[in-house]
Amino acid sequence: MIKIYGMHTCPDCTYVEEQIKGNSNYEVIDIGQHVRNLKEFLKLRDHHPVFDEAKKSGAAGIPCFVLEDGTVTLTPEDVGLHSRPACEGATCNIDGSGC
Template identity: 70%
Template sequence: MIKMYVMETCPDCAYVEKQVEGNPNFEVIDIGKHVRNLKQFIKLRDTHPAFDEAKAVGDLGIPCYVLEDGTVTLYSKDVGLEPRPQDEGAACSLDGRGC
């Protein structure tokens, strides 16, 4: 099962979350629903090098995927999902370009 860290208010997350509705291969973990989920995500973000680039540009690093073998990726295509087109609607970063 692929763990998918998202947040309800993130447009990138909402876009890919729709693609996995009813798919038992994905466990959707909303980091805004419970502090335990947020802490779990922050621990991963603070310790895994997959987030280095996202942190360098001020992005949070969601959606984030953790594969069964422990591989962490921030790229939806790596798990067979289509990312939200960047010219489609709002963004949640401070500079308005990403999440």
């Protein structure tokens, strides 16, 4: 099963969630739903180099995908999904750009 860390208030995350409705190959973990989920995500984000660019640009690094073999990616296409089209607006960044 592929874990997806995200938040229901993130447009990139909800775009991904729409694609996996009813698909038991994916597990969505909402990091805003419980502090336990947030801590689990932050532990991953703080120690995995895949997040380096996201942190530099002020992005949260969600949606984040963890494959069954432990591979971590921020690219929906790596797990058979599609990214939200750029024409739909910027992602949520700490600097206030996007949502």
